[in-house]
Amino acid sequence: MGEAHVQHRELPDIENVQVVEKQHLLQRVQELAAQGMRFITTTCIDNGEQFEVYYHFDHHLELTHLLVTIDKNETLPSITPVYFCAFVAENEMKDLFGLRVDGLNVDYQGRMLVSEEVPAPPMRKREASERRNGDGS
Amino acid sequence: MAVKTVLPFGPQHPVLPEAIQLRITLEDESIGQVLPALGYIHRGIEKAGEKNDYPLNVYLVERICGICSATHGLAYCLAVEKLLGIEPPPRANYLRVVWTELHRLHSHLLWLGLLADAFGFESLFMQIWRIREMVMDVLEKTAGNRVIISVNTLGGVRRDMTDEQIEETLNTLAECERQLNAILPVILEDYTVKKRTVGKGVLTAEQALRLGAVGPTLRASGVAQDVRMTGYAAYGELNFQPVVEQAGDSYARAVVRARECFQTIDLIRQALQRLPEGDIQTKPRGNPNGKAIARVEAPRGELMYFVVGNGTKNLERMRVRTPTLANVPALLQMLPGAEFADVPVITLSIDPCISCTER
Numbered sequence: 321m322g323e324a325h326v327q328h329r330e331l332p333d334i335e336n337v338q339v340v341e342k343q344h345l346l347q348r349v350q351e352l353a354a355q356g357m358r359f360i361t362t363t364c365i366d367n368g369e370q371f372e373v374y375y376h377f378d379h380h381l382e383l384t385h386l387l388v389t390i391d392k393n394e395t396l397p398s399i400t401p402v403y404f405c406a407f408v409a410e411n412e413m414k415d416l417f418g419l420r421v422d423g424l425n426v427d428y429q430g431r432m433l434v435s436e437e438v439p440a441p442p443m444r445k446r447e448a449s450e451r452r453n454g455d456g457s
Numbered sequence: 458m459a460v461k462t463v464l465p466f467g468p469q470h471p472v473l474p475e476a477i478q479l480r481i482t483l484e485d486e487s488i489g490q491v492l493p494a495l496g497y498i499h500r501g502i503e504k505a506g507e508k509n510d511y512p513l514n515v516y517l518v519e520r521i522c523g524i525c526s527a528t529h530g531l532a533y534c535l536a537v538e539k540l541l542g543i544e545p546p547p548r549a550n551y552l553r554v555v556w557t558e559l560h561r562l563h564s565h566l567l568w569l570g571l572l573a574d575a576f577g578f579e580s581l582f583m584q585i586w587r588i589r590e591m592v593m594d595v596l597e598k599t600a601g602n603r604v605i606i607s608v609n610t611l612g613g614v615r616r617d618m619t620d621e622q623i624e625e626t627l628n629t630l631a632e633c634e635r636q637l638n639a640i641l642p643v644i645l646e647d648y649t650v651k652k653r654t655v656g657k658g659v660l661t662a663e664q665a666l667r668l669g670a671v672g673p674t675l676r677a678s679g680v681a682q683d684v685r686m687t688g689y690a691a692y693g694e695l696n697f698q699p700v701v702e703q704a705g706d707s708y709a710r711a712v713v714r715a716r717e718c719f720q721t722i723d724l725i726r727q728a729l730q731r732l733p734e735g736d737i738q739t740k741p742r743g744n745p746n747g748k749a750i751a752r753v754e755a756p757r758g759e760l761m762y763f764v765v766g767n768g769t770k771n772l773e774r775m776r777v778r779t780p781t782l783a784n785v786p787a788l789l790q791m792l793p794g795a796e797f798a799d800v801p802v803i804t805l806s807i808d809p810c811i812s813c814t815e816r
Binding site: 353363383403407409432434 | 495496501503504666667668669682686748749752759761765773774776778782786787
């Protein structure tokens with residue numbers, strides 16, 4: 321199974337990107353783990369409207385990426401039940417983007433890298449209504 | 458019944474030159490659960506990478522790590538060159554290998570010295586750092602600086618090497634190799650060193666892969682994986698094989714780094730002897746657009762840059778995954794079951810670079 325839920329898409333610059341729906345993420349990650357993939361990291365990209373979350377894997381120096389696109393207020397399941405080591409990357413996304421991750425094995429509650437004095441996730445792009453002085457960050 | 462105690466290891470500790478804390482749950486002398494506390498020196502460099510113009514980022518990323526700055530510069534340049542669609546000239550590719558390998562050599566020597574220091578073996582620490590100093594002199598003579606050498610630029614390198622510099626570098630490396638041959642058996646065959654490292658912090662090949670370990674930490678567990686085998690820069694034209702050890706303990710990790718010192722010297726020799734003539738830079742044109750990933754083998758393991766361009770002079774996103782970030786989960790697996798007195802050596806055995814971790 322699994323293949324039915326995965327759509328392959330062509331990108332001019334990154335190869336082996338598989339677009340996965342949020343509800344099928346854990347299942348797909350389990351399949352990759354069964355193939356002996358090494359988890360590298362995750363990358364969260366705030367495209368203004370949504371979060372694009374990439375999961376990067378390696379197998380004998382070949383890269384595979386999973387891409388999940390979710391709304392900013394949605395919650396993503398943690399992949400730490402499959403890959404323990406993903407807690408560092410997932411906590412980082414939680415800290416820096418305010419991405420909601422459910423089921424983390426080690427949860428720093430958004431305070432792994434940033435302290436209580438930081439009012440908002442620093443890498444999350446603010447909504448147009450919140451911007452000041454034309455600063456797009 | 459054993460009493461559980463939670464002991465903070467760091468953020469200030471003699472064996473840690475940088476700030477990180479390990480919260481260690483102890484049952485008598487034996488280690489139970491370990492959790493890392495990060496964020497003491499986080500600098501937000503990924504965010505700064507979006508604010509700078511893309512050519513300026515070369516100098517920014519070199520400041521992520523003081524020990525492998527050339528490797529960070531190289532990885533960033535490789536990624537952005539993919540977005541710009543430019544190829545560096547062959548001479549630049551070979552020079553990139555030379556400076557990157559010089560950084561690996563001085564990083565491994567720094568680590569071997571620190572390992573000796575962690576045992577309290579002061580004289581060996583001094584001897585190894587004296588050899589390292591020769592490498593630093595080569596860096597200063599060829600690149601103008603000892604640590605942040607800023608040789609990489611988009612499309613190539615900023616400096617060329619003259620025939621005299623090449624000859625001097627080869628002579629210095631020969632002397633370096635001679636002294637290393639004399640001193641490394643001391644550290645690797647010494648009874649005290651073996652007593653403190655053999656069987657400490659064992660990581661099997663399966664655990665290492667599952668925990669995402671990279672670099673010497675992965676190769677010391679018997680997995681022959683080295684990103685240089687993908688052939689970036691001029692590595693595809695050079696002759697080498699990954700250095701692999703099977704035991705997976707702290708001693709095996711030390712042996713991998715010691716053997717890699719000789720491999721590095723050999724790679725620099727090969728690159729300098731085959732150095733092609735020609736230009737050293739392809740001028741970059743336009744603004745980066747699209748998505749690209751570059752992976753290189755830093756002294757501590759795989760370093761990955763994921764850059765997203767949007768057609769402007771600023772990048773949309775610059776993601777940096779440094780090797781120590783990948784080796785921390787492996788460390789958390791190595792420590793439980795060990796004795797508290799072994800924590801400094803096992804922690805040091807992954808060669809933690811906290812300024813990399815806290816980009």
